[in-house]
Amino acid sequence: MTPAIRLDGIATASAIKEELKVRIAALRERGIVPGLGTLLVGDDPGSLSYVGGKHRDSAEVGIESIRVDLPADATEAQVHAEIAKLNADPAVTGYLVQLPLPRGMDEHAALVAVDPAKDVDGLHPLNLGELVLGVDGELRTPLPCTPNGIIELLRRHDVPIAGRHAVVIGRGLTVGRPMGLLLTRKGVDATVTLAHSRTVDLAAEVRRADIVVAAVGVPHLVQPDWVKPGAAVLDVGVTRVGTTASGKAKLAGDIHPDVAEVAGWLSPNPGGVGPMTRAMLLQNVVLSAERRLAAA
Numbered sequence: 180m181t182p183a184i185r186l187d188g189i190a191t192a193s194a195i196k197e198e199l200k201v202r203i204a205a206l207r208e209r210g211i212v213p214g215l216g217t218l219l220v221g222d223d224p225g226s227l228s229y230v231g232g233k234h235r236d237s238a239e240v241g242i243e244s245i246r247v248d249l250p251a252d253a254t255e256a257q258v259h260a261e262i263a264k265l266n267a268d269p270a271v272t273g274y275l276v277q278l279p280l281p282r283g284m285d286e287h288a289a290l291v292a293v294d295p296a297k298d299v300d301g302l303h304p305l306n307l308g309e310l311v312l313g314v315d316g317e318l319r320t321p322l323p324c325t326p327n328g329i330i331e332l333l334r335r336h337d338v339p340i341a342g343r344h345a346v347v348i349g350r351g352l353t354v355g356r357p358m359g360l361l362l363t364r365k366g367v368d369a370t371v372t373l374a375h376s377r378t379v380d381l382a383a384e385v386r387r388a389d390i391v392v393a394a395v396g397v398p399h400l401v402q403p404d405w406v407k408p409g410a411a412v413l414d415v416g417v418t419r420v421g422t423t424a425s426g427k428a429k430l431a432g433d434i435h436p437d438v439a440e441v442a443g444w445l446s447p448n449p450g451g452v453g454p455m456t457r458a459m460l461l462q463n464v465v466l467s468a469e470r471r472l473a474a475a
């Protein structure tokens with residue numbers, strides 16, 4: 180069998196960024212300068228790298244950066260004080276609280292405290308609620324970045340979705356749960372199985388899938404003999420499995436590399452879903468600025 184077509188997140192995100200540059204220039208011409216805020220608490224190496232990437236992307240397309248970093252021992256009161264400042268700052272079109280927060284900190288309380296109109300992660304309960312309620316209609320709220328990036332990656336590679344069976348592995352807030360909602364929206368029209376750690380026979384579920392989204396953080400969980408020949412496979416989970424001789428982090432995805440011999444399409448990891456997550460974040464900032472202009 181021919182090896183899987185690569186679902187290239189870097190090239191696709193690049194194309195999206197070029198499209199966004201045009202919209203950002205139009206906003207700037209009308210006096211609107213889009214600004215992305217981030218709040219990072221602690222020094223988790225993954226989070227530091229992801230937040231750095233978000234600001235590099237912003238600079239590339241003409242979005243201003245407002246970056247707030249707090250130490251890992253910051254108090255919950257300090258975190259909420261920074262959230263209040265970001266809510267009030269007119270330079271911040273939209274912002275996000277980078278997850279995970281340090282152990283013991285209340286993530287739900289932090290997400291609820293974000294002004295829903297500035298939530299560019301689409302993770303505020305009101306915006307997630309709109310996604311549930313508006314599953315068949317036009318949405319005016321931001322969509323969660325990773326699931327939206329996955330749909331966009333599939334669409335831009337002409338992977339058929341409507342009527343196909345998708346198996347999503349993982350029920351987390353940022354990927355698994357919203358992924359099921361996005362895949363079943365009118366116009367997307369997949370049939371979804373949402374699998375998790377208590378799923379009885381995960382391999383059997385995955386074998387029935389035309390589209391597999393793995394977001395659990397278990398290195399090489401999905402084996403080649405689990406995958407239906409020709410399926411589209413998206414590798415979302417990342418685990419740091421050590422360091423290279425030069426001190427760089429060694430990363431492993433949820434998909435065994437030999438799946439490339441069976442799948443029809445495969446997203447590399449890194450270079451697949453991660454850059455698409457960042458592109459969808461920029462898109463949410465632009466949408467938020469455009470909505471504000473339309474409402475003025």
Ligand SMILES: Nc1nc2c(c(=O)[nH]1)N[C@@H](CN(C=O)c1ccc(C(=O)N[C@@H](CCC(=O)O)C(=O)O)cc1)CN2
Binds near residue numbers: 228452
């Ligand atoms: N507030 C949020 N926190 C987190 C989210 C989220 O959507 N909102 N999702 C994940 C992490 N994530 C977003 O922040 C994210 C993950 C990966 C990448 C990325 O660009 N990955 C690159 C590799 C980067 C590296 O080498 O470290 C790739 O896959 O090529 C961006 C964002 C949890 N937290």
